[in-house]
Structure formats: structure tokens, C-alpha cells
Amino acid sequence: MVTRFAPSPNGQLHIGHAFSALCAHDFARAFGGRYHLRIEDIDGTRSRPEHIAGIIADMHWLGLQPDGDVQFQSQHTARYEEARDQLIAAGYLYRCGCTRSEIAEALKQKSVPHGPDGPHYPGTCRERPFNEDAAYCWRLDMEKALEAAGPLMWTDLAQGQQFADPMAFGDVVIWRKDAPASYHLAATVDDAADGITHVVRGKDLFAYTAIHRLLQHLLGLPEPIYWHHPLLLDRDGGKLAKRRSSPALSVRRLAGESGTALIDNLRQGTLMLGISLSDT
Ligand code: GLU
Numbered sequence: 001m002v003t004r005f006a007p008s009p010n011g012q013l014h015i016g017h018a019f020s021a022l023c024a025h026d027f028a029r030a031f032g033g034r035y036h037l038r039i040e041d042i043d044g045t046r047s048r049p050e051h052i053a054g055i056i057a058d059m060h061w062l063g064l065q066p067d068g069d070v071q072f073q074s075q076h077t078a079r080y081e082e083a084r085d086q087l088i089a090a091g092y093l094y095r096c097g098c099t100r101s102e103i104a105e106a107l108k109q110k111s112v113p114h115g116p117d118g119p120h121y122p123g124t125c126r127e128r129p130f131n132e133d134a135a136y137c138w139r140l141d142m143e144k145a146l147e148a149a150g151p152l153m154w155t156d157l158a159q160g161q162q163f164a165d166p167m168a169f170g171d172v173v174i175w176r177k178d179a180p181a182s183y184h185l186a187a188t189v190d191d192a193a194d195g196i197t198h199v200v201r202g203k204d205l206f207a208y209t210a211i212h213r214l215l216q217h218l219l220g221l222p223e224p225i226y227w228h229h230p231l232l233l234d235r236d237g238g239k240l241a242k243r244r245s246s247p248a249l250s251v252r253r254l255a256g257e258s259g260t261a262l263i264d265n266l267r268q269g270t271l272m273l274g275i276s277l278s279d280t
Helices: 015-030 049-062 077-089 100-109 142-149 183-193 203-219 249-254 259-272
Strands: 002-005 034-039 093-096 137-140 153-156 160-163 173-175 198-202 225-229
Touching: 002 015, 002 198, 015 034, 015 049, 015 198, 015 225, 015 249, 015 259, 034 049, 049 249, 049 259, 077 093, 077 137, 077 173, 077 183, 077 203, 093 173, 142 203, 153 203, 173 183, 183 203, 198 203, 203 225, 249 259
Parallel strands: 002 034, 153 225, 198 225
Antiparallel strands: 093 137, 137 173, 153 160
């Protein structure tokens, strides 16, 4: 079995990331499996080299050493292009030249379903002839893709069998205007390329698995098992993100705190949450 921790170097890691890495790491270790670190630096406008260096130093400090080389999405764009072209050839993608304000304008005229990421794309570019000069992204024609795929299921170790409902998101972007592949395409393709058998990640990404399951089906990729672990919450029940109550890991590291003590505390916390990694 192979798990991975896949942070985006768009900011400093905080304790929620340490918990996520710990879950993926200990889960693999509990079964004699391998644990990978994948840096999701596909978005050149948001990724920063100092955050990449910070992630690698934080993982070392925490004692969560990955097996094998650290993977970088920015080095695998050919892989994503190939997957995109496969989807284009099969007729599942269409070009969309809409700007944010055009979408907002179209949404005033048309009522559309709302999904976990907000209102669905109103479909303006689905049928209209494409202006070759415009910058464009590629969107998934969700109805068409689902017609071809039929009903899809996936398995979450904490919550059991799930019916995949990617329709809840509408025509999602698969290839971005301003950067290469979307998170959905890059993560799905990499999980298969890296032989990830168990995707361990936070519950905040639970709903996206429906899109990933559909992409696996359309691209003929293997289906991993998922475990969406609980999120660490602060005292007010809010998500423990970059809050004052949660200094960045690098701040704690540079202040001379012990990373392994922090991880041991988190391990005890996982036991208190009733998560036994070897039973999951
Ligand atoms: N890169 C994503 C993030 O930092 C996580 C991707 C994943 O685990 O699938 O939120």
C-alpha cells in the first residue's frame, strides 16, 4: 500500500497539515506500506520556492520522512497534457473563454444549481462557436461525461461506500487559462502515476472525490481507496487554518520547538479522537 501527503506550496504549513501528513505517514507505516510526499506546485502564480523549502524542512523537523524522491507537479505537466488530450479526443471537454465578470453577468440572466463550490458554470461556451483569439480554459461537459460513465461509487474508510455525485459541481475546469492542469486533473493523474493505493487527506476535500472518481473512469485509471480524516478544529469549532491560535510550523521550528514532540502530541490526539490507524 502507498499513501501520500500532497501540500500546495501557496503558504506556510500549519498544524492541520502536520496532522494530515501524520495520518498518511502512520497509516502507511502501520501496514508496512510506503509514504510519499508530493508538492502540488502546479500553480506557478501562487507557488513560492520558499514555501517548498519550508515544507521539506517542516517534514524533516516533524520526523515524517517520505519514501523515495519528493515529487513535484511542476515537473509533470506533460503527463497532465496527455490526460487532457485524451479527454478532448473523447469529446468530454470544451473550450471556455468566459471571464469572471461574463460568468457573473450570465448568472444574473439564468438560474443554475448551486454546488459545494458555488453556482454552476452557466454553460455559455458549451454550444457557441469559439473565438480563436480569446484566452480559454477547458471545461468538462459533465452531463456528457456522466452519460458515458453511468453511476460511479467510491470507498471511504471512515464513511463507507459512497455514490459519486460530480454533477453537484457542474462543468468544472480541467485545464486552466492561467496555469496548467486544474487540481482535479493533476491530483488524479498523479495518484495513478505514483501508484497511490490509499488517498489519505482532510475531510474538506471529501466532495471533490466524486470528480476524481469520474476522471479515473474517463481516463481508465485505477481507483484508490480513500480516507478523509477529521479536521483539527480550534476552540470555537472553526477550521484550524492560519489563525493566531495556530502559528505556522516554520515559526515553531525556527523558535526551537521540538517537531517530534509536536507529532507525539498529535498522535495522542488521534487516539483520543478514536482513530486507530492500524484498524482504519
Ligand atoms: N494540494 C491540496 C491541498 O493542499 C491537497 C490535495 C489532495 O490531498 O488531494 O489542499
